[in-house]
Amino acid sequence: MRRAVLALALVLACGPVAALSLPDWLSFGGQAQEPAGPPRPVVTDIVADRGPDARWIPGVVVARTQVQLGFQTLGRMVERPVDLGDRVAAGDLLARLSTDDLAATTRAARAALDAAEVQDRTAQATLERTQALAARNVAPGAQLEQARQAASAARAAVEQARSELLRAEDAEGFARMTAPFAGVISAVFEAPGAVVGAGAPVIQLSAQDSPEVVIDLPEQALIGLEPGAGFTVWHRSDPQAGVTARLDRIDPVADSATRTRRLYLTLPPEAPFRLGALVRARFGTADAPSLSLPAEALVAGDDGPFVWRVTREGGAARVDPAPVEAAAPFRGRVSITRGLNAGDEVVIRGVKSLAPGQPVGRRLQP
Numbered sequence: 001m002r003r004a005v006l007a008l009a010l011v012l013a014c015g016p017v018a019a020l021s022l023p024d025w026l027s028f029g030g031q032a033q034e035p036a037g038p039p040r041p042v043v044t045d046i047v048a049d050r051g052p053d054a055r056w057i058p059g060v061v062v063a064r065t066q067v068q069l070g071f072q073t074l075g076r077m078v079e080r081p082v083d084l085g086d087r088v089a090a091g092d093l094l095a096r097l098s099t100d101d102l103a104a105t106t107r108a109a110r111a112a113l114d115a116a117e118v119q120d121r122t123a124q125a126t127l128e129r130t131q132a133l134a135a136r137n138v139a140p141g142a143q144l145e146q147a148r149q150a151a152s153a154a155r156a157a158v159e160q161a162r163s164e165l166l167r168a169e170d171a172e173g174f175a176r177m178t179a180p181f182a183g184v185i186s187a188v189f190e191a192p193g194a195v196v197g198a199g200a201p202v203i204q205l206s207a208q209d210s211p212e213v214v215i216d217l218p219e220q221a222l223i224g225l226e227p228g229a230g231f232t233v234w235h236r237s238d239p240q241a242g243v244t245a246r247l248d249r250i251d252p253v254a255d256s257a258t259r260t261r262r263l264y265l266t267l268p269p270e271a272p273f274r275l276g277a278l279v280r281a282r283f284g285t286a287d288a289p290s291l292s293l294p295a296e297a298l299v300a301g302d303d304g305p306f307v308w309r310v311t312r313e314g315g316a317a318r319v320d321p322a323p324v325e326a327a328a329p330f331r332g333r334v335s336i337t338r339g340l341n342a343g344d345e346v347v348i349r350g351v352k353s354l355a356p357g358q359p360v361g362r363r364l365q366p
Contacts, residue, residue, distance in 0.1 A: 039361040042319070043349035044310055047291050047340050056280040059215040059233070059265070061273045063206035066186065070202050071097055072174040076195045077202070084188050087208075088179045094203055097175035097196075102168070109168040113161035116154070123147075123154035183207040186275055206275055211267045213245055215281050216260040220329070222250065225283075231265050233281045235273065243271045245281065283335060291336045294366070295329040297348040307340070308347040308354050310363070317360050319347060 071077075075097035082094050130147035133139035187204035190196055213233055227247055234242040245265035254261050265281060273279060284291075298305045301321070309322040324339030340346070347354065348366055 039317070039359040041361040041364050042310065042347050043364045043366050044345045045293060045297065045348045045366055047293065047336070047344040047346060048342050056282045057215045057217065059213040059279050059281045061211055061213055061267070061275055061277045061279060063183070063186070063208065063275055064210040064212050064264075064266075065181070065183075065207035066204065067180070068187075068189075068201040068204045069094065069177055069180075070198075070200050071095075071177060071196055072198055073097070073102070073171045074196070074198050075102065075175060077190060077192055080188075080190075080192050080203075082185050082203070084185055086185045087183070088185065088205070089182045090179055092179045093176060094179055094185075094205075095177040095190075099172055099175050102172040102175055106165070106168040106172050109161070109165040113158070113165050116157040116161040120151075120154040120158045123151040127151040177202065179205060181205070181207055184275060208275070209269070211269075211271060211273065211275065212248065213265040213267060213273075213279060213281055215263050215265065216255070216258065217263060218260050219254065222261065225250070225263075229283070231281050231283055233265065233267065233271075233273075233279050235277065235279055239280075241272070243267060243273075245271075291340055291342060292333045293326075293336060293340075293346055294348050295332055295334050297346050297351065298324070298326060298334060299351050308351055309340070310345040310347060310360060312345070319354050319358050319360055320356055322346075 077095055078098045079096040080094070082088060082092075088094065127147040127150070130139050130144050134141065134144045183205045185203060186206040188202075189204070190200070190202045196202060213231075225247060227249065229247040231245045231247065232242040233245045234240075245267050248264045248266045250264075251262040267273065293307065297307050299307065299321075301323075304323055305326060306321045306323045308319040310317055310319055322339055322344075325337045326334040345363065347360075
C-alpha cells in the first residue's frame with residue numbers, strides 16, 4: 001500500500017504533460033525531412049531546319065506544257081528528222097508521211113469534180129432548152145420538172161465533189177507534222193517506215209519555258225499545304241545547291257493503286273535541271289524553314305495541341321506549355337506551322353508527367 005502511494009505522488013509531481021509524453025526514441029513526427037534530389041533530366045529535341053538531312057520525297061522534272069503529236073490521217077511514215085532530246089523551234093518539220101497514196105486520192109477527187117461540173121453544165125443546158133420549149137407550149141410540164149430535178153442533182157454533185165477534193169487536199173497537207181511551239185523532243189513512239197493510224201502518238205514535245213517537279217504524297221501529308229507553299233529541290237549529287245520551288249496545284253483525285261495525290265512544284269526558269277531528271281524535294285525553304293518534331297512530343301490539350309518547351313537560365317531550367325499548330329503526323333514526325341522557333345528545346349519523352357513551371361535537369365539526347 002505504501003509503494004502505490006509513493007508512485008502516485010511521483011506522477012503528480014511530474015505534471016500531466018510529463019506523464020503523457022513519450023521517450024525521444026519513440027517520437028514519430030517533428031523531424032526534418034531529407035533534402036530532395038536534383039531535378040530529373042529530360043529527353044529533348046532542338047527544333048531546327050534539318051536541310052538536306054530532313055525527310056525528302058523523290059520527284060521528276062517535267063514540262064508544264066507537254067503534248068503528244070500524231071498525224072490526222074493514215075499513212076506510212078517515211079521521214080522523221082528529229083530524235084529524242086533534240087531541241088526544235090516552232091514550225092520545224094518533225095515527221096512526214098508518204099504522199100503517193102494521198103496524191104492519188106487528190107487526183108481522183110479532182111477528176112471527180114471535173115466530171116461533176118460537166119454533168120452540171122449539161123443539166124443546166126437541158127433545163128434551159130426545156131424551159132424554152134415549155135414557153136412555146138411544146139414541152140409538157142412533166143418534162144420541165146424532170147429537167148429542173150436533174151439540174152439540182154447535178155449542182156449538188158458538184159458541191160459534193162468539191163468537198164471531197166478539199167478533204168483530199170487537207171489529208172495531203174496532214175502528211176507533214178510540224179512543231180506547234182519551241183521545245184525539246186521528250187519521247188518518240190514510232191520509227192520511219194511504220195504505218196501509223198490517224199491520231200496515233202508519234203512524238204512527244206515538251207516546252208522548256210515552265211519546268212516543274214512532280215511528287216506524290218499520301219492524303220495525311222497534305223494537311224496544312226496550300227498553293228504557294230515553298231519547297232526546296234536539289235539533285236542527289238549536289239545537295240547544297242537547292243532551288244526554291246512553289247506548290248502550284250494538287251491533283252484532286254488520288255491514284256487508284258497507290259492512294260497518293262500528285263503535287264506539281266513550279267521551278268524558276270534558271271533551275272539547273274533537265275527534263276526527266278530525278279530530284280529530291282522537301283517542305284520548307286531557306287527563308288521559311290520547315291520545323292518538325294517527333295509525333296510523341298505533341299500533347300492534346302483542351303485548347304488545342306501544345307508541347308513542353310524548356311527554358312534554361314544559367315544552371316536552372318524549367319518547362320512550360322507552348323501552344324502550337326501542326327500538320328498531321330507523317331512517318332513519325334509532325335510539321336510545326338506556328339508556335340515554335342528554330343533553336344527551341346522541346347521535351348519528347350515523358351510529356352504526360354510534366355507540370356507547368358516544373359524544374360528539370362540536364363538534357364539527354366533522344
